[in-house]
Amino acid sequence: MAEQPLFKVTIDNVTVEVPAGTTILQAARKAGPEVAPPAMCYYSKLEGSGGKCRTCLVEVSKGSDRDPRPMPKLVASCRTTVMDGMEVKNLTSERVVDARKGVVEFLLINHPLDCPICDQAGECHLQDLSYNHGASGTRYEFQRRTFEKHSLGDKIQLHMTRCILCYRCVMVADQLTGQREHGVLERGERAEISDYLEKSLDKEFIGNVIDVCPVGALTDKTFRFKNRVWFLKPLNAHRDCPTCSGKVTLWNRGDEVFRVTARKDQWGEVEDWICNECRFDKKKTSDWVIEGPREISRHSVISQNKYIGMVKPKETIDEVIGKEPRLFLDIHDVSQVNEKDRDLSLIEGPAHSTDFKEKDEKKQ
Amino acid sequence: MKLLLENAHIEGIRYFEAYRKNGGYRSVEKALKMTPDEIVEEVKKSGLRGRGGAGFPTGLKWSFLAKPEGVPRHLVCNADESEPGTFKDRYLMEFLPHLLIEGLIVSSFALGSNATYIYIRGEYAWIPDILEQAIQEAKNNGFLGKNILGTGFDLEIYVHRGAGAYICGEETALIESLEGKRGNPRIKPPFPAVQGVWMRPTVVNNVETLATIVPIINMGGEAYGNIGVGKSTGTKLISACGNLNKPGVYEIPFDLSVEDFIYSDEWCGGIPNGKRLKACIPGGSSVPIVPANLLLKTAKGETRYMNYESLSDGGFQTGTMLGSGGFIVLDEDQCVVKHTMTLAHFYMHESCGQCSPCREGTGWMWRILKNIENGKGKMEDIDLLWDVQRRIEGNTICPLGDAAAWPVAAAIRHFRDEFEWHVLNPEEAQQRNYGIAHYADPREVPVA
Secondary structure, eight states: OOOOOEEEEEETTEEEEEETTOBHHHHHHHHOTTTOOOOSSOOTTSTTOOSSSOTTEEEEEEOOSSOOOOOSSOEETTTOBOOTTEEEESTTOHHHHHHHHHHHHHHHHTOOOOGGGOTTTTSOHHHHHHHHHSOSSOOOOSOOOOOOOEEETTTEEEOGGGOOOOOHHHHHHHHTSSSOOEEEESOGGGOEEEEGGGOOOOSTTTTHHHHHOSSTTEEETTTTTTOOGGGSEEEEEEOOOSSSOOEEEEEEETTEEEEEEEOBOTTSOBSSOOOHIIIIIOOSGGGSEEEEEOOOOSSSSSSTTTTTTOOOOOOOHHHHHSSOOOOSOOHHHHOGGGOTTOOGGGSOSSOOHHHHHHHHHHHO | OOSSSTTTTSTTTTSHHHHHHTTTTHHHHHHTTSOHHHHHHHHHHHTOBOTTTTOOBHHHHHHTOOOOTTOOEEEEEEEOOOSTTOOHHHHHHHHOHHHHHHHHHHHHHHHTEEEEEEEEOTTOTTHHHHHHHHHHHHHHTTSSEEEETTTTEEEEEEEEEOOSOGGGGSHHHHHHHHTTSOOOOOOSSSOTTTSOGGGSOEEEEEHHHHHHHHHHHHHOHHHHHHSEETTEESEEEEEEEESOSSOEEEEEETTOBHHHHHHOTTTTOOOGGGOOEEEEETTSTTSOOEEHHHHHBOTTSOBOBSSHHHHTTTHHHHOOOOTTOEEEEEETTOOHHHHHHHHHHHHHHHOOSOSHHHHHHHHHHHHHHHHHHTTOOOHHHHHHHHHHHHHHTTOSSSTHHHHHHHHHHHHHHHHHHHHHHHHHOHHHHHHSOOOOOTTSOOOOOOOO
16 A cells, blocks of 8 residues: 655644645544534544534645645534645634534524433434533524434333434434434424334344444443433443453442443544443343443543532522522532542442441541 | 527427427537547637536636547536535426537537436426437437447437436536436536546536537637627526526626616516615526625726626625526525525535535525524624635635535625624514615616
8 A cells, every 4th residue: 555645734733744635523532632623413434424513614724735725614623624735723813713612502593402312312422512512591582493213123211302413313324224214304404313114223223323423313122221420430341242242331439330331432422332232231241241340531520520610500499489409419418429630540350338328437 | 599499399399300490410420520629629719618607618628638548438428416505407308408418419529429428407497308209310320329320439418317406506516416426516626528427537517508509600609709798608608596577597798787688678578566676696506795885886987797707896895796697686685694504504515525614614504594584693793604605715625614604794795783682672673674775776667
């Protein structure tokens, strides 16, 4: 293979060298998480993904060394390849910040914002995106679009109201499973993910649609409503699986396996696709060889203290009911797992309640 | 001077015999003796600009076509004419189908396409039959099929019916739809000239553009380029509609003033019922609407002409675009808010739903406009509307987002007083129109 030339790209004043053909987004990810634009629909492991959500828009202030003209429009960084000497502005560009704020607003105007009852809460890309790039209020005064809940087979639940139409699940079905049984119906704001005449999604590897879904639109029926993700302890584990790599993340509470997902990297992307059997059926600790705790480094409430020190939105409940609301539950009192100074990654093996007690005793 | 519609009045011109008798298919005989590059050169010399709306030079577009060894190339004729107010291609295909077929043969030869497609919108239910008959006639007379006129050039033309989606007029959505997929625009690059239909190099051109190839070859590129004004060469079909005495399809020279086009008896014959001109959308629903005072004269006080440069003089601040030539005229009785609401509904309905700003923003704009029109609007809504359109424009995959944002932006820019009047007088706004405004054309027209 001929050696590929390296291109120099500057993103928000950070310069990196990447091979020709790399997209701006990938170059930015190489430059570091501080300058990487958010991506809701792009998925590096799915061919043809990206370009749809428009959250990764960036300004190209210098096209290349050969042609230094800036690009007139903001470009989708996930689908634009770099040129030698290109200069890209992400967070340093006011246009980008404003456009991204607009995109977040567009994504949220018809989103139900039912995070308190949504299984994705805590590891939701849309939650992270709104925290990092959105506004605290809404200017949308109309009824939000809703869809009926829809069951895609006995393992996967579709909650279309929450969907942001990233098309990732469609691509997973196209590229990973033998046959695609679902797709996008209708158009415009009525567009929806749906399966073909009530066919169920039961192909091998179809469970991965749950992992690629950036929001809570596709959820695991074997895990729904069982637990909050931040109460669970993620563990790296593997088993000798005949169909897939068998490398997974177990989400445990004590010895009990609550759910099994693929391992995700720091961009929230799956490292190795896993099969349906591993995901849905192997729910005993004895099924797995546990390697140790897994650190979740993505911005999310699982990686604790990410959002500490942020200004809380104004509480309106007391204004409405005329008194301070009574707290039913303060998770910081009830669950030691969520204590501010508790570092889960220091615990070896699965976390048991005794771990917390012992530690607390040691402290005293 | 008529180049396209010269023979449109002749009886039976729809059929091969009459068409051939009146000089039809001369350009094929001439072109097939030239080399493909010479034809592209002629088209470049003619200065022809794409008639679909964007006005991109056709010769330049053709020269971008990638020509890898052993990979077939395709020409696709975009007959998905769905822009509200535009119906020039329908006229052309219905009455002069052989003109299009002739243009397609020459263009296919120039581009090296052996399989050419006409993608026609589903609503034109009766036209595919006309085209297919014309194709059959051309085939029977040796102008299509194998070894055309003994030159060894093979060409098949296929008519493909769309299913009725505005978005499939966007070239990459059209290609997806032609391939049998959902009509979602592709993300560019790669452009169709490199990877189009079935990932093969493809040129997509409008019906009128391809028909215009015929006079260009017949008279020569340079002679064609000498007709017209500046970079607007040749003639243009305009489909005029709205409050006009004589709406219809006209072939205009580019040095015609807008005033003459609206008021002269030779053309549209003025506004009916003694009403006054209030506003106009000169290039199909997606170009900015302009009030009468800015339509007839530019901001500098010069006469405005029906050509690409003159209509876009002043940018979007005070100008507009020639677009696809869908000339919609509004008289003093028309409500700009209601009109904008109708357009916003159209774009909401036709958005493909692929990218977020367009999918969510078009519906949002329509709902705000519906509130204002129905007397439930607030003053802040006008600014909100401006903000929403601003965040859609330029941030979408395809130009539908821009097309949805521009009419709203132009309506607020030029007719803000009318929006405010709707907010301040919600009940009155339900009962009557805003009436004469300072920007209306002051001339009185006698009632015929």
